Structure formats: structure tokens, C-alpha cells
Amino acid sequence: MANLLANPEFWKAVASLAWPAVALTVFVKLQPVIRALLTRENLTLKIAGMEVTVMQAAESLGAQVADLQEKVAGLQSVGQPNDVVTTIISGSNKKSLLWVDDFPSNNVFIIEKFRQDGIEVTLSIETQEALELLRSRKFDAVITDLGRKELGVDHPMAGLELIRKVRAHGLQTPILVFAGHRGLQHSDQLKAEGATSVTNSGVDVMAFAEKYLGKA
Known part of the structure; x- marks a missing residue:
């Protein structure tokens, strides 16, 4: 798992998933592993041409997933079609x-x-x-x-x-x-x-x- 999280191709794949519906599942499942890993070592990787730590990548993805959850919940509460997710992907x-x-x-x-x-x-x-x-x-x-x-x-x-x-x-x-x-x-x-x-x-x-x- 540590090798997977250290691989930039993994994070690029997360970014290109049916964005970010599948990423939500990936992030939630991997979050405990990510945090445990980062207590032992500070990994860096390159995404979008920028050097970031794995923690920064996880926090960035987490914030975007939380934002999506809030938007989807709002749409569902008023019974509107989920055009936002359609737009994203x-x-x-x-x-x-x-x-x-x-x-x-x-x-x-x-x-x-x-x-x-x-x-x-x-x-x-x-x-x-x-x-x-x-x-x-x-x-x-x-x-x-x-x-x-x-x-x-x-x-x-x-x-x-x-x-x-x-x-x-x-x-x-x-x-x-x-x-x-x-x-x-x-x-x-x-x-x-x-x-x-x-x-x-x-x-x-x-x-x-x-x-x-x-x-x-």
C-alpha cells in the first residue's frame, strides 16, 4: 500500500476517475491508511506539474469530495436532477x-x-x-x-x-x-x-x- 500511495500515477488516476464520485469511495477507504503512512514518512509526488506531499494531495482531494457531498445533498434535498455531477464528468x-x-x-x-x-x-x-x-x-x-x-x-x-x-x-x-x-x-x-x-x-x-x- 505504501508503494501505491507513493506512485504519482495512482494520484493521477484518482484525478481522472468518474470525477469525483468514485474518488469519494477511494478517498474514504484509503484515508486511515494515508494518515498512518504519513506519521512515518513525508512522501512527495508531482501532480499537474507541481510538487506536493501526499498529505497535501489527500487534503486537497478530501476538501473537493466534501464539497461534492454538500452539493449533491443540497440537490437531493430539493429533488432536483444532479446536473452538477453530469457537468463534472x-x-x-x-x-x-x-x-x-x-x-x-x-x-x-x-x-x-x-x-x-x-x-x-x-x-x-x-x-x-x-x-x-x-x-x-x-x-x-x-x-x-x-x-x-x-x-x-x-x-x-x-x-x-x-x-x-x-x-x-x-x-x-x-x-x-x-x-x-x-x-x-x-x-x-x-x-x-x-x-x-x-x-x-x-x-x-x-x-x-x-x-x-x-x-x-
Whole structure:
């Protein structure tokens, strides 16, 4: 089992499963083993081109699974068809996405899933670099966090600054703010400045990608 968990191909396979319904079963069954293993050694692996520890990978997958469970429970409680899960596991044509986040490793499974679906994902860790990328080439969509540390300085509203500058340059690229509870607190302001949508849910990220990067 230790050899399996240390194998990057295992984690790529988890990311590419009937996402994430089967991943839920895998994660729940393996979670005790993962935690026991990590008390003995600190394994690292590469997912979506990023070095992450097995614990980081497990926590990232666990957060996304919990998010899915909450979304599915909400849909079932009101008797609506589970369109969210259908959206998640459907394919995508090759499109380009700019993801701006100073800790992209927090979202390795979503990024890996996008790339396996043929979406070209470009990562940026700060606002100025992201703006230069947007000026130099066309992106079909942008995902940004809200607060970032840039050049050693905390910028709690960096995502808002990025949105303002993108819109000031006349770019109408769809922008999703993917942040925590604080992002939701500033949702109205972010949308007023030009954000297409604001969420703290990985499920909503997948739905956003399906809408703007999915099937033509």
C-alpha cells in the first residue's frame, strides 16, 4: 500500500476517475491508511506539474469530495436532477485558462483534471505577471483567488485589483473568483467590478469551466 500511495500515477488516476464520485469511495477507504503512512514518512509526488506531499494531495482531494457531498445533498434535498455531477464528468474541448493563485498546489486535482480534459492551464502567482500574460495572448477564462502574497507583501484584495485592471484594459474574459468565505462576503463588490462569478466551491469551478471552456 505504501508503494501505491507513493506512485504519482495512482494520484493521477484518482484525478481522472468518474470525477469525483468514485474518488469519494477511494478517498474514504484509503484515508486511515494515508494518515498512518504519513506519521512515518513525508512522501512527495508531482501532480499537474507541481510538487506536493501526499498529505497535501489527500487534503486537497478530501476538501473537493466534501464539497461534492454538500452539493449533491443540497440537490437531493430539493429533488432536483444532479446536473452538477453530469457537468463534472463531461469532457471539454481544448481551450485556454489562466489560473492566478499564489498557492496553486491547493487545487492540483482540479488543475490536473482540466489538463487531462484538454484544457491548457497557465499558472500565475501574482497580479502583474497575470496581466502581462493576458496582454500577450488570448485566454478563454480566468480563475483567481482573492488574497495573495506578492513580492513578499500581503494583498488581501489582489483578486479585485486584477479584475479592475483586466476590465480597464477592455478585456471581457470571463473571470471566476475562487476564494474562501471572505470571497463570498465580497461577492457583490467583486461582481460589480467585473467578476463573472464568485465561489468557494470546487464543484462551481467545474461548472464554470464547463460553461466557458467546455463543449463548443
